[in-house]
Amino acid sequence: METTDAFAGLECVDCGAAVGAAESHRCPDCGGSLDPTYDYGAIEIDHETLADRPFDSQWRYAELLPFPRESAVTTAEGATPLVDCPDLADELGVERVLIKDDGRNPTGSSTDRGASVAVTAAAEHGASDVALPSTGNGGQAAAAYAARAGLGAHAYLPSRSGFTNKAMVNVHGGDMNVVGGRFGDAVGAFAEGRDEHDDWYSLRSFDTPYRHEGAKTLFYEIAEQLEWSVPDAICYPTGDGVGLVGLAKAATEVRKLGLTDDLPALYAAQASGCAPIVEALDEGRDEHEPVEHPDTICGELEVPAPAGSQRVLEAIRETDGGGVATDDPDILEAAVRVAQSTGLELIPSAAAAASGAWELAERGEFDGDETVVIVNTGSGNKEADVLRSHLMGQGV
Numbered sequence: 001m002e003t004t005d006a007f008a009g010l011e012c013v014d015c016g017a018a019v020g021a022a023e024s025h026r027c028p029d030c031g032g033s034l035d036p037t038y039d040y041g042a043i044e045i046d047h048e049t050l051a052d053r054p055f056d057s058q059w060r061y062a063e064l065l066p067f068p069r070e071s072a073v074t075t076a077e078g079a080t081p082l083v084d085c086p087d088l089a090d091e092l093g094v095e096r097v098l099i100k101d102d103g104r105n106p107t108g109s110s111t112d113r114g115a116s117v118a119v120t121a122a123a124e125h126g127a128s129d130v131a132l133p134s135t136g137n138g139g140q141a142a143a144a145y146a147a148r149a150g151l152g153a154h155a156y157l158p159s160r161s162g163f164t165n166k167a168m169v170n171v172h173g174g175d176m177n178v179v180g181g182r183f184g185d186a187v188g189a190f191a192e193g194r195d196e197h198d199d200w201y202s203l204r205s206f207d208t209p210y211r212h213e214g215a216k217t218l219f220y221e222i223a224e225q226l227e228w229s230v231p232d233a234i235c236y237p238t239g240d241g242v243g244l245v246g247l248a249k250a251a252t253e254v255r256k257l258g259l260t261d262d263l264p265a266l267y268a269a270q271a272s273g274c275a276p277i278v279e280a281l282d283e284g285r286d287e288h289e290p291v292e293h294p295d296t297i298c299g300e301l302e303v304p305a306p307a308g309s310q311r312v313l314e315a316i317r318e319t320d321g322g323g324v325a326t327d328d329p330d331i332l333e334a335a336v337r338v339a340q341s342t343g344l345e346l347i348p349s350a351a352a353a354a355s356g357a358w359e360l361a362e363r364g365e366f367d368g369d370e371t372v373v374i375v376n377t378g379s380g381n382k383e384a385d386v387l388r389s390h391l392m393g394q395g396v
């Protein structure tokens with residue numbers, strides 16, 4: 001297996017056991033989720049080194065990833081724009097609002113980052129097939145990267161997932177399993193499928209150490225695009241927690257390497273119909289309690305028992321951030337307002353971060369001189385029907 005120089009192996013998030021990189025998934029001692037570790041002293045990277053590289057893909061930060069660019073399964077994901085939105089800054093009463101438009105990834109979502117790194121790991125481990133349950137975008141991304149690597153892909157998506165997600169799994173040649181019900185049902189069907197096929201390599205969030213690892217690159221880019229100043233706040237739409245866990249780790253790493261001085265306050269944005277992380281924050285708990293009847297139009301956020309909740313809660317508390325949940329109509333309204341005032345297209349689930357930013361501004365969480373980044377984790381095109389139906393409800 002070809003790895004980068006500083007990559008030191010894997011560490012169990014639960015029991016702290018150090019595990020070699022040959023281990024592919026969970027901790028052999030306790031079953032906890034694993035996290036890549038690095039010898040940071042061996043990483044030679046500075047502002048100038050990076051400035052000399054083209055801004056062309058997340059693999060320009062390969063020193064901070066487990067695998068070198070030469071062996072990466074990549075379709076040039078990442079390197080997405082950070083767009084200034086002065087009208088939104090006026091509305092929120094802050095100095096600057098920027099939207100990190102990760103909808104402009106190869107399959108139209110942030111999940112491409114983690115899928116690229118995790119499918120690279122699968123190929124390095126000699127897997128023939130990858131499999132995962134997903135709310136939608138993750139399945140589409142996995143099918144795309146598996147196709148690129150010549151691997152089989154088995155995706156389990158709940159029937160409520162978007163048409164584009166399901167269609168594109170098929171288009172990439174993946175095995176698309178539509179599971180009646182919601183995300184929990186898809187997880188169950190995936191577990192049954194895996195029991196029958198012990199050679200399937202799981203790409204389920206936090207089963208593989210590499211999806212949350214790939215999610216780190218989003219923060220490296222934001223920091224570099226702001227010339228290595230750190231935004232005061234980042235609002236991130238939060239489902240299973242992969243994205244926010246990656247953000248938090250990346251922010252700590254670049255500070256450790258002396259590339260930045262600060263950490264951003266991290267805010268998890270959820271929908272009121274499924275907000276286990278916001279509820280845990282409000283109630284002062286260290287872990288979520290599963291949402292019994294999740295119900296939101298934001299399919300990517302309908303994760304009633306997020307596997308990453310403990311780490312997300314820890315990151316929010318460490319960075320003095322917070323959580324915010326808003327109602328579906330407000331979320332769709334935010335998507336439309338952003339589309340009409342900035343020209344950018346947010347997927348409804350990511351519009352929860354915009355709607356959440358408005359709510360946080362109303363609560364007085366931001367100061368007038370602050371810079372706020374809203375992350376758009378998916379292209380609005382994927383769910384144009386949902387966005388347009390909101391307009392129809394207004395009689396347009």
Ligand SMILES: [Zn+2]
Nearest residue numbers: 012015027030
């Ligand atoms: Zn362990």
